[in-house]
Amino acid sequence: MTLLKIALTKGRTEKQVIPLLEKSGVDCSGLLNKKRRLIVSVADKYQFVLAKGSDVMTYLTNGACDIGIVGSDILEEQGRTENQLLDLNVGKCRFILASTSSFDPKEERRKVIGTKYPNITQRYFESIGEDVEIVKIEGSVELAPLVGLADAIVDLTETGTTLKENNLEIYAELGPISTRLVANPISLKQKKHEIFELVDALENVCGGFE
Ligand SMILES: Nc1ncnc2c1ncn2[C@@H]1O[C@H](COP(=O)(O)OP(=O)(O)OP(=O)(O)O)[C@@H](O)[C@H]1O
Numbered sequence: 001m002t003l004l005k006i007a008l009t010k011g012r013t014e015k016q017v018i019p020l021l022e023k024s025g026v027d028c029s030g031l032l033n034k035k036r037r038l039i040v041s042v043a044d045k046y047q048f049v050l051a052k053g054s055d056v057m058t059y060l061t062n063g064a065c066d067i068g069i070v071g072s073d074i075l076e077e078q079g080r081t082e083n084q085l086l087d088l089n090v091g092k093c094r095f096i097l098a099s100t101s102s103f104d105p106k107e108e109r110r111k112v113i114g115t116k117y118p119n120i121t122q123r124y125f126e127s128i129g130e131d132v133e134i135v136k137i138e139g140s141v142e143l144a145p146l147v148g149l150a151d152a153i154v155d156l157t158e159t160g161t162t163l164k165e166n167n168l169e170i171y172a173e174l175g176p177i178s179t180r181l182v183a184n185p186i187s188l189k190q191k192k193h194e195i196f197e198l199v200d201a202l203e204n205v206c207g208g209f210e
């Protein structure tokens with residue numbers, strides 16, 4: 001049987017995708033009991049490679065995996081939005097510009113923006129004709145305007161709890177995000193049947209692109 005190698009973003013994405021796989025008929029007990037294992041075979045058909053989100057597309061472009069499951073935030077940041085087969089409609093959140101209540105977006109000086117997403121931030125400010133300085137931060141981005149590291153941040157929000165609990169306000173909406181299934185184009189030719197069997201099964205439970 002042909003094995004489908006799937007680079008799955010570990011952590012939050014993995015937790016949201018496992019129930020979808022189960023609903024589509026894939027027995028995920030191996031994944032649920034994986035402990036610290038990073039490669040898990042499931043149903044003799046799939047080999048899940050548990051990767052960091054920002055590395056998922058590297059496994060695809062280098063031919064190490066056939067399929068990737070990753071947030072559209074990462075695809076947009078990396079400029080790798082092609083070859084998406086399915087919107088899994090989980091991991092839903094939004095890109096926002098946020099800061100403290102004293103932030104004035106109209107103030108005419110070169111602002112400092114803290115973010116994990118420098119390319120998206122650059123594109124957004126270019127689109128509104130503003131030149132900003134971008135400071136790359138790897139996590140807990142909400143800290144930046146609170147400690148004076150940045151005037152504002154571009155980050156993700158889902159429930160709004162993190163912003164609220166840190167007294168931050170939304171100044172602009174930059175677009176929606178969700179988890180996507182992406183194919184390696186070479187695998188799509190070589191393993192077309194296996195890939196579409198999985199895509200069709202998942203599409204029935206997640207709806208696909210709207
Ligand atoms: N608050 C959120 N609500 C819903 N989806 C989110 C949220 N935060 C992130 N995501 C989505 O889930 C993906 C993985 O997020 P996660 O927080 O696990 O990654 P991470 O910040 O890189 O974590 P780590 O550094 O611990 O690996 C993101 O790329 C994004 O698509």
Ligand SMILES: O=P(O)(O)OC[C@H]1O[C@H](OP(=O)(O)OP(=O)(O)O)[C@H](O)[C@@H]1O
Pocket residue numbers: 138139140141142155156157158159160161162163
């Ligand atoms: O609107 P909410 O539901 O509160 O979610 C938003 C938070 O979730 C993500 O952080 P994550 O938990 O991934 O931690 P991180 O700061 O280490 O990236 C994101 O960067 C926000 O901080």
